[in-house]
Amino acid sequence: MKTVLLTGFEPFDGQALNASEEIAREINDATIVRHKVIGALLPCVFGAAIKELKHLIKLHHPAVVICLGQAGGRAAITPERVAINLDDARIADNAGQQPIDKPIVKNGPAAYFSTLPIKAIVHELRKHKIPAEVSQTAGTFVCNHVFYGLMHELALHREGVRGGFVHLPLLPEQATTEPSLPFEKMTEAARLIIAAAIDYRRDIKAVGGKTE
Numbered sequence: 311m312k313t314v315l316l317t318g319f320e321p322f323d324g325q326a327l328n329a330s331e332e333i334a335r336e337i338n339d340a341t342i343v344r345h346k347v348i349g350a351l352l353p354c355v356f357g358a359a360i361k362e363l364k365h366l367i368k369l370h371h372p373a374v375v376i377c378l379g380q381a382g383g384r385a386a387i388t389p390e391r392v393a394i395n396l397d398d399a400r401i402a403d404n405a406g407q408q409p410i411d412k413p414i415v416k417n418g419p420a421a422y423f424s425t426l427p428i429k430a431i432v433h434e435l436r437k438h439k440i441p442a443e444v445s446q447t448a449g450t451f452v453c454n455h456v457f458y459g460l461m462h463e464l465a466l467h468r469e470g471v472r473g474g475f476v477h478l479p480l481l482p483e484q485a486t487t488e489p490s491l492p493f494e495k496m497t498e499a500a501r502l503i504i505a506a507a508i509d510y511r512r513d514i515k516a517v518g519g520k521t522e
């Protein structure tokens with residue numbers, strides 16, 4: 311059976327939870343559209359996170375790789391369009407590192423686009439009444455770092471494997487004033503994202519990521 315690698319991140323910035331970790335753990339071992347899902351955890355650490363991701367890819371030979379992260383302040387599920395070759399950390403990672411204005415890969419391309427069908431994913435989520443929109447920036451912290459590392463690895467060594475990054479809102483128990491989405495909604499969303507990534511060989515055309 312083909313596999314889908316779904317990663318989440320450990321909590322960071324002194325928080326007790328990370329929505330992406332909870333969702334990746336919940337979907338681990340599920341079968342979705344004849345693919346087995348491998349849910350795994352990445353450290354919120356520059357360098358080590360990409361190393362672990364490459365190790366997981368080598369181990370599981372996934373047909374699709376979807377990395378999840380948490381984006382406090384966002385109200386919608388946001389498939390990311392582009393990863394940029396830049397680390398610029400507003401806060402320290404879980405190992406105390408805080409790179410400023412550093413390339414992720416020296417002399418690497420400035421950016422990579424997601425090879426997931428990002429607009430089809432938005433379309434499918436909205437069809438199921440889950441708030442979703444395409445995001446044009448994954449930031450410059452560990453999420454963008456992993457997204458870039460993933461796309462670089464796939465471009466260089468894994469032809470035909472599709473991959474990308476999706477940011478999730480906070481869980482209700484994490485949010486004080488920020489928006490949040492219930493665990494069940496985010497779990498359903500992750501299943502729909504995986505199914506769309508397998509089913510849509512090409513992305514759909516839709517203005518601004520809005521499909522309805």
Ligand code: PCA
Nearest residue numbers: 319379380451452453454
């Ligand atoms: N979100 C952070 C890193 C880990 C996570 O879940 C980010 O958006 O970069």
